[in-house]
Amino acid sequence: MNIRERMEGEKLPMKLLLLADPSEEIVKEYVGRGYCYLTEIQQEIVGVYVLLPTRPGTIELVNVAVSEELHGRGIGKELVTDAIGRAKSKGYKTIEVGTGNSGIGQLALYQKCGFRITGVDMDFFIKHYNEEIFENGIQCRDMIRMALDLT
Known part of the structure; x- marks a missing residue:
């Protein structure tokens, strides 16, 4: 397995990206x-995965996706671990992530990687997305905010 930065002009893997954000x-x-x-x-x-600088010293992991046929093989954890390492090597002090309240697997994954819950953006997915999102039989309404200190 090889993780590399997307080259300028390289086609986006939109099908994968849309697995994490509709x-x-x-x-x-x-x-x-x-x-x-x-x-x-x-x-x-x-x-x-995508890292997005947000504030001085802070970067956000805004999208993590793995081909559905490869779920459950630890690739997602490797991606999150790689993102943490790259954020640290770029000099960021904090890495944040937000995920839906219905993303039970994602919530567990981020906590296993050391992230802690810092807040909830109530009705985030209702306000910012035109269509209702359901996952695990639960309506995705709220954004669960998490962070990891890199220092």
Whole structure:
């Protein structure tokens, strides 16, 4: 498995990115402002994550996705771990992540990687997305905010 930064002009793996965020418009906007990393296995892109600088000393992990047929193999954890390492090597003091209240697996993954819950953006997904989102039989309404101190 190889994780590398997306090259300028390289086609976005939109199908993968949309697994983690259903709005193509929103995805294109933040990918354009951030760092996009691709995960390859035998030259096939099977994972992606995006780091987005937000404030001085802080970067946000805004999208983490792995091909559905490869779920449960630890690739997501490797991506999050890689993102933490890259954020630290770029000199950031804090890495943040936000995920939906219905993302039970994601909430567990981020906590296993050391993130702590710092807040809740009530009705975030109701206000910012045109269509209702359901995951694990739960309506995704609120953004659970988490952070990890890198110092």
